[in-house]
Amino acid sequence: MKLPDVDYIRPKTLKEALDLLSAHGDDAKLIAGGQSLMPMLAFRLLAPKILIDLAGLSELRGIEITESGVRLGARTTWHDIERHPSLKSAHPLLAAAIGHVAHYQIRNRGTAGGSLAHCDPVAEFPTLVVTCGAEVVVAGQDGERVIPAADFVLGPMTTALAADEIIVQIRFPAWPQARRWGFEEFARRRGDFAMAAAAVFYDLDGDQRALDPHVGIIGDADGARRLTDVEDLLAGQRITRSLLTEARALAERSTTPSEDIHAPAPYRRALIGTMVERALAASAGISLSKAVA
Ligand SMILES: Cc1cc2nc3c(=O)[nH]c(=O)nc-3n(C[C@H](O)[C@H](O)[C@H](O)COP(=O)(O)OP(=O)(O)OC[C@H]3O[C@@H](n4cnc5c(N)ncnc54)[C@H](O)[C@@H]3O)c2cc1C
16 A cells, blocks of 8 residues: 655754654654554554654664663664674673564664554563663653653553653663573564563572562563563572473463464463473573473
């Protein structure tokens, strides 16, 4: 389908973009990589009168790694993340999860800010942001505000972003090098949207017990979220084969999966449990295949 008629403008500064957004109200829509927005326009799911392209705002693109963590400019693309020389060691979970996003051409254009604003329940980035307890920096007419991920991601396709605000940065807390982590995803083909996925991480105390475990999933009807009861199960425990089995069963019970043309809910529930178990196994270096044999 062809796009509807729409005006297009490419501001040169963030202030100009914010002024345009504020002046045009509901008639305006921001565009970053266009990888979610353009299909929505083509399918007439949206009909803005003006597109405000963020492509001229170079200050919104870039990756900063400091002692306090990783900061992604909202216009940072998946490809920028993939080719960054030290992101993989600075935040291996982020790098691994982003490796599953889409295909080559889409990765060249799709942006972190666009993915978070769109908040597709089967996209990798919103789950990463929620699981890691990142902060989202947004700019509006009154300046910037910093929103914790749990308050920003409100549900599928729903965020705390106001209509006249622009995401400028996503800040991930520092990643200790000894941290244990795992990311597992099931998709029909690599690069397709996930049918289910799990991201886990925790630190170990001197007794090899899990400290402050984080478990996030993709595939739940509520969108990106953490499985707090699985986290409670793991906290203070050694990650053993039998604990993995318990975690898998609890993940299945704690999940209300989405049902769509790709999978009925019970199938997706089982997949989420499997992804949690596999991600935990990877984090602890436990081979599931050996255990089964
Ligand atoms: C065939 C295909 C397969 C895909 N597979 C995957 C996948 O497996 N996993 C995955 O995660 N994604 C996937 N995507 C989506 C892709 O990752 C996009 O990068 C992502 O949706 C973000 O799009 P974008 O940056 O192009 O934003 P756009 O499409 O330009 O914008 C998306 C939304 O975000 C808003 N927006 C954009 N930037 C900002 C900002 N800075 N502040 C506020 N609002 C903003 C826009 O107004 C719009 O509402 C796929 C897309 C396609 C077309």
